[in-house]
Amino acid sequence: MEASSMADDGPIAEAQVMPPEPWRPAAELPASMVSGGSSSSTSTGRGTGVAKHIGSKSLPAASTWVGAANPQHNISGNSDTGHSSVNHTASENAHDAAPGTSAAHSTAHLYVFTAEKGGMAGCDKELQQQVIYELSQGSKHLQHAQKQDAKLDQRIQQMLTTVQNATEAQRITLNRQGDAMAEAAETRRDWSRWCCVVDMDMFFAAVEIRDQPCLAELPVAVGGMGMISTANYVARRYGVRSAMPGFIAQELCRRQGVELKFVRPDYRKYQSEAQVIREVIGSFGPYESHTSDEARVDITDRVRDRAAKRLNDDSSSEEAIREAEIEAAASLVAEMRAQIKEKTRGLTASAGIAPNFTLAKMAADENKPDGQMLVPRTREALLEWLGKKSLRKLGGVGKVTERMLQSLGVETFSDVWRRRADVILAFTQLRSEWLIERSLGVAPNNLDLHEDDEGVVRRKSISNERTFRDQGDTEALFQILKELSKELSDDMAKESLAGKTVTVKLKRNTFEVVTRAQSTKRWISSPEDIYEVAKEILAKECPCTLRLLGVRVSAFKNAIDATGSAALDAKQPKLAKFFEVQKGQEEGEKANASMTTTRSTTGTSRSSSPPGMPTPMVDCDVDVDEACDGKKHGGDQGCDVSDLGLREGSGIAGSGDRPGSGEPDAAEEGQAAEDARRMAIAAKVSPLSSFFKNAQQPPPPPAPQSGTNTSTSAEHQAQDHWTIPCFVIEEDDGEEALPAQSTNEVQQGVAVSSAATGSSGTSTPTPALGRHSVASQLMLAATSTKQQRPRSSTAGVDASLRGQTASLASSSAAKAASPRRRSRSPRRKPTGGKPRDIAEFWRGATGMGSTARTSSSSSTSTSSTSASAALEGGDRRTLAWYEPVVVDLC
């Protein structure tokens, strides 16, 4: 709570540092940042920025009234909803949820479904809280949720402490760093593409209702008493949400005088509908579909064609062209949705059109039931629209991240830049950069279309887990484990998978989740081999009473390289064999890819998802039947690394300089020199480079991370320059620690990461919050500057909390490439069991579109490192210092 107060009027004199000013009217910004066209140099288009919603069911009209003057280019299918736009008191959550109902209020926030992206507008929150409270009272689940929540609170408190300890001088530097990040993001802004995200409305429920029309007007939930997958809009009015336990939803409805109808899910049905939908979408351009109810399509070509025909004039002004393209895009998408509805016999879809997929996804949710929206095509209008939105709407920002940001006083997109210093202090560098970039509306605009590489494994893991009634009998548990292993092996066989790592997941009756992994030297795939390893793992945990068991296999043979290159084994069997032998001699494994790795790629983009988040994998083609769908969207990404540049120079004086444009030359050169120097230092310092398996990936260093604790001596008065030390972490005994990471840990000072790696395709994850944020690094650096060089800093706390989830996807490219393979493997089998169906369902979707388009951006390289400094954690390592970098503050 106090954090916010402190954040409120930041101690920092924002006036002093005012570089980019991302949220300032376009007119005051360099043209390069404003204009749209990729090639154009342009003017600040004025009326073109209007958001275009196409609303309404009247399809024909849509393309018609897309008049330039008419801001209504968007379609809104839902008539009643007062909609967000009107009153932005959006931040209605947290705050207004006054503790009206005493105790009840203290439990609702523990659940995901109460903090959904969609929000609970229009619902009786009090009642919902009351019901949740009453029905959860005394349950093991609630106890666990509260425990987790306490941990989160502690984590946030610690974060706030760190933020509060920052000095003004440090904040000035941090703001500058944030400005640099924003500048880098502007560099990647690209208006050349027309990205579209199509998302079916209440998908599962829509399919069920279509097949059972009598349910249309009733509150319907797909799922069971235990868990609900989704609900129709009628039920949502009563507060029913995805991931909500069925019995709670039922009670919720009952108390409001209605009866909730439950429908069991039929995954195969949804799967086949998804195929129909993909076919329609595929006719509008290359696409990628990670989940059965959502797809990303690049309609650029179609948009340009249509716009050109309408203009029918070679010399149209840029503004006229843009306007024509806007109309073309809106009408095309309206047609696409109409076709989907027709082919699926009534299922409606919502869509978003934007210069990148992240924004398109948000736009798709904007006019949700049966509507669409086109986000403004000028920077100014775009930011005006985006700035007011809650960050929770950004894919990758979930319940936890939202809370952390909230505690910093950051709730909307525009808040990010305003409080960039706090953001950088609280999150890791990767995450901070991601956040800042997204807050400006910049994100990847390319699809990850892949050829249907035969024999190359794209997925990183495959698993099978099941929840059951509390079971404390060891024999029974082993029996379950055996079944899971067998089923998993069968699933693996379908894709010819073999892996080296087996992970057992277990959830105790207290809901506490634990995972234990063990790697083998050989690739394994048989039920016996998997079970043998799993059994050994579970044995160490017994006796115990569990409610869930799961088995996962990863570190696959023929896994695709992080950079996208196919695995050696698959492409060059003989050579692979040779290495296999060599390898065998030295050590067990060195598995491949699995780790992290940043995938650099081309361009601009980075991932659309936040670091740490899911990235879809594009997988395969439809035909093979396999393909999984995963979840999240993705983008691509590459995490990239940061560049370290200390580019402070220009900015400081601040004056009129602004962002983006800056003089590239000088800056760039200096940067290059800087990088080179750092590289040299890094090389010298970290001899060992392979501790972790992927230690030595040539290109970009992996992600940065840990650090030392910041003992920070809070004080430190302003000064005219900063001396930022470069260091390498060492173990207590003087030995170099974690070689692989050492490289990354070589510190730099104010780093701005630059570019990035973008990758081609899929999405990327979001970094989690960091405990070891850039801030800490900076603080550490600052502290040491004072000469004290903490020889060893201990740190503090512990706990870490982070994680993520994701999924797979499918795209369109392959289809064209490899026509027929479909027949070769029969689409899924008839099985009908229950739980297993889900696995089949998720693994099965996918589709790709047509030709692959390589994204156009150029990629930057990046080198960098970032630093470290742990805020917490009992890190007992110490630092070795190298020549410091001096930054003039002016």
Added chain:
DNA sequence: GCGGATCAC
């Protein structure tokens, strides 16, 4: 490489 955490659908 391991384990916990977060997110998405």
Added chain:
DNA sequence: TATGGTGATCCGC
């Protein structure tokens, strides 16, 4: 009575 399943990334060891 009763709170899912699959997959991925990040971070810090």
